[in-house]
Amino acid sequence: MNTTDYLQRIRDARVYDVASATPLELASNLSERLGNRILLKREDLQPVFSFKLRGAYNKLTTLPEQTLQAGIICSSAGNHAQGVALAAKRKEIRAVIVMPVTTPSIKVEAVKSLGGEVILHGDTYDDAYAHARQLEKEQQLTFIHPFDDPDVIAGQGTIGMEILEQTNTRISAVFVPVGGGGLISGIAAYIKAVDPGIQVIGVEPDDSAAMRESLAAGKPVVLDHVGIFADGVAVRRVGDETFRLCRELVDDMVTVDTDQICAGIRDIYEDTRSIVEPAGALAVAGVKKYLADSGIQNETFVAINSGANVNFDRLRHIAERAAVGEQREMLLAVEIPEQKGSFRNFCEAIGRRSITEFNYRYSNSSKAHIFVGVELHHGYAERQELIDKLSSLGYPLEDLSDNEVAKLHIRHMVGGPATGIENERLFRFEFPERPGALLDFLQAVGTDWNISLFHYRNHGSDYGRILAGIQVPPQETGELESHLSKLGYAHWEESDNPAYAMFLA
Helix, strand or coil, rough: CCHHHHHHHHHCCCCCCCCCCCCCEHHHHHHHCCCCCEEEEEHCCCCCCCCCHHHHHHHCCCHHHHHHCEEEEEEECCCHHHHHEEEEEEEECCCCEEEECCHHHHHHHCCCCHCEEECCCCHHHHHHHHHHHHHHHCCEEEEECCCCCCCHHHHHHHHHHHHHHCCCCCCCEEEEEEECHHHHHHHHHHHHHCCCEEEEEEEEEEECCHHHHHHHHHHCCCCCCCCCCHHEEEEEECCCCCCCCCCCCCCCCEECCCCHHHHHHHHHHHHHHCCCCCCHHEEEEEEEHHHHCCCCCCCEEEEEHHHHHHCCCHHHHHHHHHHHHCCCCEEEEEECCCCCCCHHHHHHCCCCCCEEEEEEECCCCCCCEEEEECCCCHHHHHHHHHHHHHHHHHCEEEEEECCHHHHHHHHHHCCCCCCCCCEEEEEEEEECCCCHHHHHHHHHHHCCEEEEEEEEECCCEEEEEEEEECCCCHHHHHHHHHHHHCCCEEEEEEECCCHHHHHHC
């Protein structure tokens, strides 16, 4: 379809039978901090707490009545499923929703409450997708794609239409979260047709940057692995049509990490008192990073709050990481003398800063290791200032603020090294979180090697994370590496991690 045809298609999209024209609100606190006018497009206020119902419903309005009565089917891990279920309920038709077994119960129950027939299948979205396409043929249903469909794209594009209608202020750029590309394709198609001077910038997690990689390669690519924190945008491959539109219309792509996303969730909460899901905060995280890098001042930017379907259990993890992502907290591993007055002397060196966390373990008669969190008020500059001060006072230290193993695991297991442990190697694993998953993991690892260290913590997400020490004689190194490569779990060796060396090795 010609790109210019999307303008009329978006204007004709029938989304308002189910969707709201959501407000475009000034984020006053964030605007003041960034020195720019930041407007939030509140798609988290939709009936299903996500923009997805726009595209789903618009697609259904284009289908013949006979097709609708035969029923529809989709695959989704959450937001698209709810959008399809609500659209089908309004049309009074059958909707089959295939979701991964790992889907959080809050999303499964939401789809059921809307009348969707939920089928749980597989550990990943790809498993659910393949099963849905099989059922589509077997039961003569019509598949509703979550992003790679012109009618779905046009439905999402109504957000771009609303943005231009809701403000008379000159907008410099609109920041849009990107998964498969349906949302940014629709928004860009409308905005570039009406006001091509407005930049459209996509934002992805740095561990799920399928669109960025595809644009760099000049064709859609399939990622080997996607991060699962921002599950709403965790796709291994973007759509063909969305790739075409993004290559032609999108001005830039920004990637952000987990801590920056968590900080974005906090920023939105402080301005709106609403809690968005990780994917819903991508755009805010992206505009913050973009402005920090560019130094732009006194301009207007729009960020799309795309959804708020977040599990309550995840808030603990989000709160822990937000302070680090906002440069409001730093994490340090410090060696202090094992003698009277050491704690006091160290705290005096820290000064009047608030201590957010303090973990201590006796190491030997001459030294002790502490894991400490320190509250910051002036970001990276203050962080470097404190490091320089402690170093000048003779404290051996490691800055762990960007150390994933320290933030996920070691801060919760500071206990000192064990004696008599030989040939220990440290590995970090991710595996689909489902009933029996931990047992499945241990069975997969096997009993050929002794597990000498183990930490697992449920973060309320779709994947479990484990830190494990495995005793491996040097002559069996090749055998272990071969075994781990066949497990099917994403894993990384962390034997050289400084936090491990200081507290556990």
